[in-house]
Amino acid sequence: DVKVTQSSRYLVKWTGEKVFLECVQDMDHENMFWYRQDPGLGLRLIYFSYDVKMKEKGDIPEGYSVSREKKERFSLILESASTNQTSMYLCASSSGTENYGYTFGSGTRLTVV
Amino acid sequence: EDQVTQSPEALRLQEGESSSLNCSYTVSGLRGLFWYRQDPGKGPEFLFTLYSAGEEKEKERLKATLTKKESFLHITAPKPEDSATYLCAAAGAGSYQLTFGKGTKLSVIP
Numbered sequence: 001d002v003k004v005t006q007s008s009r010y011l012v013k014w015t016g017e018k019v020f021l022e023c024v025q026d027m028d029h030e031n032m033f034w035y036r037q038d039p040g041l042g043l044r045l046i047y048f049s050y051d052v053k054m055k056e057k058g059d060i061p062e063g064y065s066v067s068r069e070k071k072e073r074f075s076l077i078l079e080s081a082s083t084n085q086t087s088m089y090l091c092a093s094s095s096g097t098e099n100y101g102y103t104f105g106s107g108t109r110l111t112v113v
Numbered sequence: 114e115d116q117v118t119q120s121p122e123a124l125r126l127q128e129g130e131s132s133s134l135n136c137s138y139t140v141s142g143l144r145g146l147f148w149y150r151q152d153p154g155k156g157p158e159f160l161f162t163l164y165s166a167g168e169e170k171e172k173e174r175l176k177a178t179l180t181k182k183e184s185f186l187h188i189t190a191p192k193p194e195d196s197a198t199y200l201c202a203a204a205g206a207g208s209y210q211l212t213f214g215k216g217t218k219l220s221v222i223p
Contacts, residue, residue, distance in 0.1 A: 042215035104156035
């Protein structure tokens, strides 16, 4: 089975800190995605990547950046964390040539204080 | 623009009381309709993929069906452990991104 591993389940950070959320997948998937999930708003796409060193903005990229230096790793960066970035962050991956369904990581619950 | 709408937002059932969750979609060139289960504080877990109208898939007490405009997740004789949020998502032509609904939160009361 494909596994998508997010480095932290829970994080608490100070306002203004630079925050790194790491995601690693082990099935050679081309596509990787970062979402945030908030009550009543559902899943909202932050950034995605179709290949190494490639990135595309999603629906809510402001305040975030990403890095994909290796195929298996997709990092989400909060340049200067703010309290409105408190949320559940979900990473997902999918194959570019087969079933288009995602495999999700277990999520990172980020609290910015 | 692709859209996926799920109803109801929340559903409370007595244990053993069968029901259905609805997922309406407007997607150009549907390449797949997906159902996920999400437990509180965890990432969504894949349940089913449906590719064409008329297709059905089953897993334990769950059965997913697909028409040209909707998908249903039927839950037969649910148990408390079926309590979760169920997400529906669609893949349209020309995109590897999924369009998600906001989910249905199912509570099964003993």
